[in-house]
Amino acid sequence: KQEVTQIPAALSVPEGENLVLNCSFTDSAIYNLQWFRQDPGKGLTSLLLIQSSQREQTSGRLNASLDKSSGRSTLYIAASQPGDSATYLCAVTSSNTGKLIFGQGTTLQVKP
Amino acid sequence: NAGVTQTPKFQVLKTGQSMTLQCAQDMNHEYMSWYRQDPGMGLRLIHYSVGAGITDQGEVPNGYNVSRSTTEDFPLRLLSAAPSQTSVYFCASSVLAGGGEQYFGPGTRLTVT
Numbered sequence: 001k002q003e004v005t006q007i008p009a010a011l012s013v014p015e016g017e018n019l020v021l022n023c024s025f026t027d028s029a030i031y032n033l034q035w036f037r038q039d040p041g042k043g044l045t046s047l048l049l050i051q052s053s054q055r056e057q058t059s060g061r062l063n064a065s066l067d068k069s070s071g072r073s074t075l076y077i078a079a080s081q082p083g084d085s086a087t088y089l090c091a092v093t094s095s096n097t098g099k100l101i102f103g104q105g106t107t108l109q110v111k112p
Numbered sequence: 113n114a115g116v117t118q119t120p121k122f123q124v125l126k127t128g129q130s131m132t133l134q135c136a137q138d139m140n141h142e143y144m145s146w147y148r149q150d151p152g153m154g155l156r157l158i159h160y161s162v163g164a165g166i167t168d169q170g171e172v173p174n175g176y177n178v179s180r181s182t183t184e185d186f187p188l189r190l191l192s193a194a195p196s197q198t199s200v201y202f203c204a205s206s207v208l209a210g211g212g213e214q215y216f217g218p219g220t221r222l223t224v225t
Contacts, residue, residue, distance in 0.1 A: 034214060043202060044216040089155070091214075098162075099170065100145070100204075100214060102155040 002027045002094050006103035013080055014111050021075040021106045023090035028068050031093040035064050035075050038087045038105070047088075048075070052095070080110045114138055116217035118203050124223045125193040133188040133220050135203030141215075143206045144186040148172065148199040149219075155202070161186055162208075193224045 003026045013019050023033070032051045036044040048057045048064040050073070056065040063076040077084060091102045119134045137144065145160035147170075157170030161180040175197060177189040186205075190197060201220045206212035 036216075041221075043218040044204075046213055046215065049213045091155075099157055099160070104152075104154045 002030075002092065002096075002101045004090060004092055004101050004103035006088075006090060006106050008106060009104065010107045010109075012109040012111065015080060015082060017080050017110075018076070018078050019080055019108070021077070021088050021090075021108070023073040023075070023103055025071045025073075025092050025101075027094065027096070028071055029095045030068065031095045031098075033064075033066055033073050033090060033092045034100075035062075035073075036089040036091065038089060040086075044089065077108075080108075082110050082112050084108060084110050116203055116205055116215050118201075118217035118220050120220060121218070122221050124225065125190070126225055127193060127195060129193050131190050131193065133190075133201055133203075133222075135186045135188065135217060136184050137186075137203075137205040137215070138184065139205065139207075139215070140183060141205035141212075142183065142208050143212070144180065145170070145204050145214075146176070146178065146186070146188045147202045147204065148197075149202060150199050158188065158201075190222075195224045198222060198224045 005024050034049045035047045050057050050066040061078040066073045087105045087107045089105045091100045116137045142163045146158040147155045149155045156172050159178040161167045203217040204214045206214045
């Protein structure tokens, strides 16, 4: 059974710092991996989608990498800002079931 | 292009009542799904559909019904609400199962007393 783990569960950093969020998954049979952002009381906003054949994707200050063989992904946020404060979720789409499996998320606080 | 819309935003039900959570998308996506989000449990799949007329169960389907009569709409029905169904419900859609980026609605916050 596919399991997705995100470490750490919470992170607090000063503004301007570069940071890395980690995601690991137990089964490498995936179609893709997606990173989402969720603000308190809001829905999920897609940040980056990495197909299983890709190694990384970039959008602005965000860079996500995927190492399918080791079951790991990282989300790198450069020059963090208070507006980046949110919960970040990673999810994989299982190629066995076609279903999206979520991690528990990392709650990020960026202090001014 | 409104994306994925959900109504209502908030709902309070008494135990035993029934209701329908509405979900619609205007992106012509074939794949639609419903999740519930609970503290400490993350997001869990309730039901999903790979196209009009086709639905299947997810991880936590008990107490919920779905149907998909059109590509655009995917309502979730609570047959007899229970306090354990207090949660935030999200609808999502993508071009196809497995290959596409998933788009989520804003959620419905349901409380069952």
